Amino acid sequence: MSAEPIRVLLADDEPLLRRSLGIAIDRAQGLRVVGEAEDGADAVAQTRALRPDVVLMDIRMPRLDGIDATGRIASQPALRGTRVIVLTMFELDEYVYGALAAGASAFLLKDTEPERLIDAIRRVHAGESLFTPQIMRRLVEHFVDRPVAPGAAPRIDGLTAREHEVLALVGRGLSNTEIAEALTVTIHTVKAHIGALRAKLHARDRAQLVIAAYSHRLVEP
Structure with a gap:
């Protein structure tokens, strides 16, 4: 079928x-x-x-x-x-x-x-x-030129160190495969981390994770 x-x-x-x-x-x-x-x-x-x-x-x-x-x-x-x-x-x-x-x-x-x-x-x-x-x-350019207002971005202080790493790589536009290669982990592990990030940051999808990464300066220009 x-x-x-x-x-x-x-x-x-x-x-x-x-x-x-x-x-x-x-x-x-x-x-x-x-x-x-x-x-x-x-x-x-x-x-x-x-x-x-x-x-x-x-x-x-x-x-x-x-x-x-x-x-x-x-x-x-x-x-x-x-x-x-x-x-x-x-x-x-x-x-x-x-x-x-x-x-x-x-x-x-x-x-x-x-x-x-x-x-x-x-x-x-x-x-x-x-x-x-x-x-x-x-x-x-948007996030370098404009300071983020308090409360405008989801808090990330509850994330683990590995979740911070994954969020930064998502913010750079890397795919799951590229993140797995960068961190030397499996695709399944990357998907689990991204699922945890979406839940903790109340992100609708991956695009919202990208915005969170930029909002907290996890991605450097």
Whole structure:
């Protein structure tokens, strides 16, 4: 029996872009478009109704922008299984950090190749986060230039020394395999540490761990 397809919701105010994305996704093995939204408010409503696995979310949309829509989706316990990939034409700092802080699992530019977008959907659905080198640079610049307000980041004083190490490596964008190699441990051990980190830091997914690592200066520019 074949596995259920990854169910994707498209949220963008440009019909032609939704159509092109939909064609690329429906042609990919194991993926299926289950709905389309033309603005942020519609995206939130359809996510509640359809419970997609992944939402491709534009930022600049009428009624409710993509960052606010992402925040509303990420804040609802019933939608914890839904991941948001933010797509935009812009690479401005406030969009990058705003989207990730709102709960997005990945941030990609709209000129991303279709094959890379399909790979991103699969990886995010599998629990990974996705950060291009440009996005990692933006995160470094954000936290170097702006002091973190007290209480704005989850406390990490309850973490073990090994969990601190793992969190720092996650913040650098390393995969589970790369972390296992760096620490000379098994993939299973890395996954256990990441599970413990998510529980202790109340992190929705890996992207939130990256933000925590930067917030506490565990990643140096």
